[in-house]
Amino acid sequence: MPAALAGCAPKDPGPEVVYSGTVTVIGAGTAGLYAADILHTKGIKVNIFEARDQIGGRVRSLRNQSLDQYPLMPQLSSDFPVELGAQTCLGSDSIFGKIFKTYNLNSVEFPPSSSNFVMSKVAKSEADWGSDPDFLAAKNFRKNLRNNVGSASSVLQAIQSAGINERAYGVLNGTIGNAYGGNNEKMGIGELAEEEKLRTTDGLVIAPKSNPMQDILISRFSSVQSMVQLNTPIVSVNYSADPIVLTAKDGTTYNTDKVIVTVPISVLKTGVMSFSPGLPGAMTGSLTKFQMGDSLRVVLEFKKNFWGESVGLILGSTGVPEYFSAGLGRSQVNNTLSVTVNGDLAAQYSALGEGAVDAILADLDILYAGQGTQFIRKDTNLKNIYILQDWTKMPYLLGGYSYPMPGANNADRKAMGQPVNDKLFFAGEATDVSGQAGTVNGALASAERVVQEVVTAIKKV
Ligand SMILES: Cc1cc2nc3c(=O)[nH]c(=O)nc-3n(C[C@H](O)[C@H](O)[C@H](O)COP(=O)(O)OP(=O)(O)OC[C@H]3O[C@@H](n4cnc5c(N)ncnc54)[C@H](O)[C@@H]3O)c2cc1C
Incomplete structure (x- = not known):
């Protein structure tokens, strides 16, 4: 032997x-x-x-979480995974995107055409803004962000130098500052430009159709x-x-x-x-x-979808830089908005505690003629149903994600x-x-x- x-x-x-x-x-x-x-x-x-x-760290899904921390969790009726942190994957051919494929996970794509943009308190699609000169200037600035390699300016300074009308500042904060984890005033544009140039993925924005992100990490x-x-x-x-x-x-x-x-x-x-x-x-x-921006996620369920059944993102409101219609393509009812507020505004909302929900509903009321407060789902005590995740207050995480100054x-x-x-x-x-x-x-x-x-x-x- x-x-x-x-x-x-x-x-x-x-x-x-x-x-x-x-x-x-x-x-x-x-x-x-x-x-x-x-x-x-x-x-x-x-x-x-x-x-x-x-x-999981900053990948955290709302299932099997403690009721002490999320007391309203059982009241949520969402028929798709609700995410408290990362909720989309950039690049179907990225490392994460390939994990979806390895596990044969059905995913949903959120194409740019599903986004709405807010200017002058009105939310409209790119097509509907059409040839609005301020929208076009903002779109052009966003598209050419990568040309700012080597710049030591803040994003806002670069926007001002480009002569963009203040009316479009929110759109650029929703698509740059907030998206990168902070806000345009504090964020450096040079490093963002380098990052966008280095990226090689197909850029498709996808999310798993029915698998919580945290479960994907646990399985993988x-x-x-x-x-x-x-x-x-x-x-x-x-x-x-x-x-x-x-x-x-x-x-x-x-x-x-x-x-x-x-x-x-x-x-x-x-x-x-x-x-x-x-x-x-x-x-x-x-x-x-570098900074870890303050960061807040609020998930709100409504009795009806008043922002548009085919709308994925609503970007650029001064009260909420990013609304994500998280149920799009995943829910039978599609009545959920997942709000992500980063940077200075997140610090302000964090100080408000649960009052942040009222501030968000007030923002929706302005954009959609009072329908935020009208259609928010309420529990039997007539309290709004929401989930609030304040990342800045989470010990050992202390914020959203890193952004360059x-x-x-x-x-x-x-x-x-x-x-x-x-x-x-x-x-x-x-x-x-x-x-x-x-x-x-x-x-x-x-x-x-x-x-x-x-x-x-x-x-x-
Ligand atoms: C609100 C929000 C939305 C986001 N949206 C997206 C998105 O849509 N798409 C996307 O791709 N990304 C998104 N992100 C970013 C993404 O979640 C993070 O980039 C990623 O999860 C970071 O992973 P990490 O391993 O670097 O850090 P982490 O996930 O933070 O892991 C670090 C771990 O270290 C632990 N730790 C800390 N201190 C100690 C210590 N002293 N001893 C032992 N352990 C410690 C922490 O508890 C944590 O588990 C989002 C993040 C947030 C907060």
């Missing part, structure tokens, strides 16, 4: 990467799960620490789920010697050999996670050039993801350099990049 086994040995290929150490991933969001999954596939020992009580990364230790916030990373020592919030320490940090940059910026030695100056300098460029994103001493590695949407930062695809792409860096470091020894 031993002789027979010995005969097999030369044919056993063993793991793809031979490594006796352990790689620890901090954060079980998209980037952390995918990085762990690829490393595991290569035969490398991995474990994952997650601060929160579930995996099921092989590493048992390696995730939930409710374990890491507060310090000491990589001054071997092994690296991680300390959790409850004081427990863990030894490991390499660490991949995937926490949002908001967490890195607040300093709740300390590094010893401190992070390199190039990285901390670049971190100051004026003067930032893609080299800064690269610096934020630079490995340190072949021991410390960084991934997560903010470190994406493929032009997809701020998205699930950016997080996935950063995971592919970081695994290559870890494997290169392992092979050096």
